[in-house]
Amino acid sequence: MSVATSTAREVTRTVSTGRSKDKSLGSLVFLGALWFSLFFGVMVLLVLIVDTAIEGSPRFDSALITEYGSRVRPESTGFRAGILGSLWLMVFTALFAVPLGIAAALYLEEFADGDRWWNRLIELNLQNLAAVPAIVYGLLAVAVMALMGFGRSGIVLGGAIALALLILPVIIITTREAVRSVPQEIRQGSLALGATVWQTTWRQTLPSAVPGIATGTILGLSRAIGEAAPLIVVGLAGSVRFDPTGVMSEITALPMMIYSLTSNSQEEFRTAASAAIIVLLIMILGLNALAIYIRNKFQKTW
Amino acid sequence: MSTISSTGAGPPFGAGLPAAPDLRKKARPLETVIRTILMVSAFLSVAITVGIIFALIRPVIDFFAEVPFGDFFATEGTHAVLPLVGGTLMTTVIALLVAVPLGLGAAMYLSEYASRRARRVLKPTVELLAGVPSVVYGFFALSFVTPTLLQDILSLEVGFTNALSAGLVLGVMVIPTVASLSEDALTAVPQSMRQGSMAMGANRMQTTLRVVLPAALSGVAAAVVLGMSRAVGETMIVTLASGNLKNLSADPREDMQTMTGFIATTAGGENAVGSTSYNELFAVGMLLFLLTLVINVISIALVRRFRQVY
Amino acid sequence: MSTHPATASTRPANSEGREISMMTGLHGDAEREVPDVPPDPVMEALKLNVFYGDFHAVHDVNLSFGKHEITALIGPSGCGKSTVLRCLNRMNDLVAGARVDGEVTYHGQNIYARKVDPIAVRTQIGMVFQKPNPFPKSIYDNIAYGPRVTGMKVDNMDDLVEEALQGAALWDEVKDKLKQSAYGLSGGQQQRLCIARTIATKPDVILMDEPCSALDPIATSRIEDLMLQMRDDYTIIIVTHNMQQAARVSDRTAFFTARPDETTGNRTGLLVEFDRTSNIFANPADKRTEDYISGRFG
Numbered sequence: 057m058s059v060a061t062s063t064a065r066e067v068t069r070t071v072s073t074g075r076s077k078d079k080s081l082g083s084l085v086f087l088g089a090l091w092f093s094l095f096f097g098v099m100v101l102l103v104l105i106v107d108t109a110i111e112g113s114p115r116f117d118s119a120l121i122t123e124y125g126s127r128v129r130p131e132s133t134g135f136r137a138g139i140l141g142s143l144w145l146m147v148f149t150a151l152f153a154v155p156l157g158i159a160a161a162l163y164l165e166e167f168a169d170g171d172r173w174w175n176r177l178i179e180l181n182l183q184n185l186a187a188v189p190a191i192v193y194g195l196l197a198v199a200v201m202a203l204m205g206f207g208r209s210g211i212v213l214g215g216a217i218a219l220a221l222l223i224l225p226v227i228i229i230t231t232r233e234a235v236r237s238v239p240q241e242i243r244q245g246s247l248a249l250g251a252t253v254w255q256t257t258w259r260q261t262l263p264s265a266v267p268g269i270a271t272g273t274i275l276g277l278s279r280a281i282g283e284a285a286p287l288i289v290v291g292l293a294g295s296v297r298f299d300p301t302g303v304m305s306e307i308t309a310l311p312m313m314i315y316s317l318t319s320n321s322q323e324e325f326r327t328a329a330s331a332a333i334i335v336l337l338i339m340i341l342g343l344n345a346l347a348i349y350i351r352n353k354f355q356k357t358w
Numbered sequence: 359m360s361t362i363s364s365t366g367a368g369p370p371f372g373a374g375l376p377a378a379p380d381l382r383k384k385a386r387p388l389e390t391v392i393r394t395i396l397m398v399s400a401f402l403s404v405a406i407t408v409g410i411i412f413a414l415i416r417p418v419i420d421f422f423a424e425v426p427f428g429d430f431f432a433t434e435g436t437h438a439v440l441p442l443v444g445g446t447l448m449t450t451v452i453a454l455l456v457a458v459p460l461g462l463g464a465a466m467y468l469s470e471y472a473s474r475r476a477r478r479v480l481k482p483t484v485e486l487l488a489g490v491p492s493v494v495y496g497f498f499a500l501s502f503v504t505p506t507l508l509q510d511i512l513s514l515e516v517g518f519t520n521a522l523s524a525g526l527v528l529g530v531m532v533i534p535t536v537a538s539l540s541e542d543a544l545t546a547v548p549q550s551m552r553q554g555s556m557a558m559g560a561n562r563m564q565t566t567l568r569v570v571l572p573a574a575l576s577g578v579a580a581a582v583v584l585g586m587s588r589a590v591g592e593t594m595i596v597t598l599a600s601g602n603l604k605n606l607s608a609d610p611r612e613d614m615q616t617m618t619g620f621i622a623t624t625a626g627g628e629n630a631v632g633s634t635s636y637n638e639l640f641a642v643g644m645l646l647f648l649l650t651l652v653i654n655v656i657s658i659a660l661v662r663r664f665r666q667v668y
Numbered sequence: 669m670s671t672h673p674a675t676a677s678t679r680p681a682n683s684e685g686r687e688i689s690m691m692t693g694l695h696g697d698a699e700r701e702v703p704d705v706p707p708d709p710v711m712e713a714l715k716l717n718v719f720y721g722d723f724h725a726v727h728d729v730n731l732s733f734g735k736h737e738i739t740a741l742i743g744p745s746g747c748g749k750s751t752v753l754r755c756l757n758r759m760n761d762l763v764a765g766a767r768v769d770g771e772v773t774y775h776g777q778n779i780y781a782r783k784v785d786p787i788a789v790r791t792q793i794g795m796v797f798q799k800p801n802p803f804p805k806s807i808y809d810n811i812a813y814g815p816r817v818t819g820m821k822v823d824n825m826d827d828l829v830e831e832a833l834q835g836a837a838l839w840d841e842v843k844d845k846l847k848q849s850a851y852g853l854s855g856g857q858q859q860r861l862c863i864a865r866t867i868a869t870k871p872d873v874i875l876m877d878e879p880c881s882a883l884d885p886i887a888t889s890r891i892e893d894l895m896l897q898m899r900d901d902y903t904i905i906i907v908t909h910n911m912q913q914a915a916r917v918s919d920r921t922a923f924f925t926a927r928p929d930e931t932t933g934n935r936t937g938l939l940v941e942f943d944r945t946s947n948i949f950a951n952p953a954d955k956r957t958e959d960y961i962s963g964r965f966g
Contacts, residue, residue: 094463104490155399
């Protein structure tokens with residue numbers, strides 16, 4: 057039965073019953089299924105947070121964030137090194153990935169001639185890179201560090217390179233989307249006044265795309281900050297007992313510490329891991345909230 | 359002097375007609391420099407791919423110098439990789455069974471039913487799921503899904519780690535990938551198509567399923583495939599919750615190590631650079647990279663075909 | 669350049685000035701002397717052909733645009749009139765796969781010559797688009813944008829902005845809200861802002877691509893009045909769907925039609941007739957023009 061005949065039949069039925077078809081049983085079941093889909097994830101998230109918070113509640117104390125990790129005194133082990141390490145990693149990841157990602161995106165959207173084979177190659181390649189598993193970027197970062205002559209890669213630089221490589225495609229893709237959503241008419245208006253392509257990009261397209269780019273970048277960073285897999289491969293320690301001092305400083309990261317504690321069977325460590333998860337989630341939720349705020353507050357609808 | 363200054367009375371350009379304006383190309387060094395910088399940045403993405411292959415290939419060659427091909431692509435033995443592939447397949451299939459219907463459902467609700475205001479709240483809420491770090495999901499699988507959901511509520515006979523628990527949690531993690539990208543694709547369908555359908559008397563459900571969804575199919579397919587490659591490549595959940603046992607089995611209640619789980623576990627251990635187990639890490643990494651590459655190439659080809667239809 | 673010439677003609681617009689232009693509108697500007705051939709042509713198209721990939725969009729167009737005249741390009745959809753217009757300031761360069769054969773000259777220089785800078789071309793030959801497309805900036809910054817990006821030497825930007833807004837008959841409506849977003853203006857005001865924005869870069873020729881098609885009749889009539897005023901200072905080329913509009917404002921009209929290719933069915937645009945507007949509408953030489961004008965087709 058073709059769509060056309062079935063639609064015609066629906067029309068006949070509605071007209072004859074005089075009832076809105078949006079209230080039919082099928083429609084209501086469908087709508088219910090959609091509601092369930094939407095709220096399933098939210099329910100899981102709630103269970104996750106509540107369950108973890110209950111388990112970690114005995115350790116909501118200041119030692120959790122001010123102390124270094126301790127095997128000797130598990131009841132007051134802390135995540136100071138991991139929290140600081142994660143913040144450091146985030147800053148350097150952003151420094152590496154954001155300018156590069158925005159530049160690449162602007163080239164592809166505003167300058168590249170999509171018919172050229174090399175530009176098509178970049179396109180194809182980006183689509184692929186976005187789907188390369190995080191852990192593979194860890195292997196790549198190890199190779200990059202070895203290439204630059206660093207024997208040890210479990211340092212700020214190595215971790216930041218791994219995470220920057222990881223989120224670079226994310227930043228490129230979100231920037232391109234943001235740039236693409238700026239209407240063509242704006243570009244044409246600018247070019248017709250005698251502006252160059254770069255002037256048009258810098259003065260019209262980019263300012264209009266900034267909220268979208270910022271949102272994408274922050275979401276990319278919040279992904280990076282929670283990532284543990286590439287850091288394991290890079291060789292970040294599960295725990296260190298000092299603050300990071302520079303790019304060559306050996307560090308750990310909050311998710312790394314959580315991972316290493318999860319495999320520990322001692323009850324105090326599992327409690328501490330739960331509490332640390334709440335800290336990590338707060339950091340990530342904070343970043344997400346910021347991204348959402350920017351998106352809702354500044355994003356233009358054309 | 360400008361061309362605007364002529365008056366009705368005076369001669370417009372007059373006898374002193376200005377020389378034809380200079381249209382010659384000007385050197386715009388800034389423009390060239392910026393263009394070059396941007397282009398190099400874009401090409402770096404290609405360099406990264408080449409870099410990945412280079413990073414992996416050397417240890418892989420060393421590995422196969424020591425371990426015969428047949429021992430690697432075997433179902434059992436110390437270096438067998440097929441059990442790892444099986445583990446990855448199992449957790450991925452479970453994850454997609456969870457994520458595709460739920461993600462697509464959420465996407466359809468957001469794009470076709472939710473009011474503008476509701477969407478502004480709901481979409482970020484769904485996307486929050488993607489923001490939860492995978493190590494947290496892994497912890498959740500161990501501390502809640504396996505003991506409480508599987509063992510207590512569903513009374514399944516599962517161990518501390520098992521593929522089912524990892525796959526389910528993996529699925530939850532992939533929901534926003536599927537939902538968000540599908541929603542973008544659905545929303546991008548022009549309003550006129552919906553109005554056309556409604557004007558013919560179709561209700562929302564019919565419009566959604568028969569007009570909007572087909573029109574957005576390429577985007578939705580891309581979303582599903584991207585979800586799949588995320589599931590294949592996800593590491594922490596399966597490392598923590600699926601177990602460390604190389605096990606080729608069709609029973610999701612058993613322990614199964616995945617490719618990513620193997621890499622993380624091996625890399626986290628003490629392996630001397632150049633040792634066989636160190637090199638095996640890269641061999642599995644290469645296989646994982648190629649696998650996701652194939653999935654992705656398939657997805658791109660699929661998207662192309664859908665594009666031709668519409 | 670102390671006072672803008674348009675200022676004088678804009679100020680009394682609400683009393684007699686407006687009446688006169690309304691009259692000219694109704695009577696097709698009959699009293700205006702239009703020479704047989706375009707005087708002192710500013711631009712010419714010679715054997716202009718446009719291709720999009722393999723698709724031949726426009727075939728062998730020859731046109732010349734007289735100084736301080738309004739030339740209208742009319743014809744049914746798909747006849748290539750907008751394509752021709754966009755070739756005149758190289759906006760077609762921005763369409764992927766577009767190729768232009770033949771010549772477009774501006775003061776005798778082929779603007780498609782290798783050494784010509786398309787950006788320089790666009791500063792001389794401005795363009796107003798079908799849909800008003802103000803930038804998401806203030807009214808003031810919309811006007812100042814062109815002079816700023818082209819590096820124009822401006823003594824006093826405020827004066828230039830006022831002058832441009834006067835020239836587009838918008839000053840009185842917006843002089844108190846120059847710093848407000850251009851998006852707060854009505855559609856017709858936005859389009860006049862776009863015209864003002866174009867004037868601000870002091871172009872020689874202004875191309876208008878169906879500038880009134882998104883506007884209501886009152887806004888349309890204001891823009892038509894404005895075009896007649898601007899004719900004293902600029903050479904204007906307008907694409908329009910609206911034959912009455914062509915008859916009301918233009919001195920000369922080019923009628924295009926589309927011919928389907930026998931094998932592919934692709935429609936190639938070609939120029940049928942180019943003459944004084946009065947002749948095109950009263951006494952067309954070509955049967956196809958007559959059919960279109962009289963509403964028998966298109």
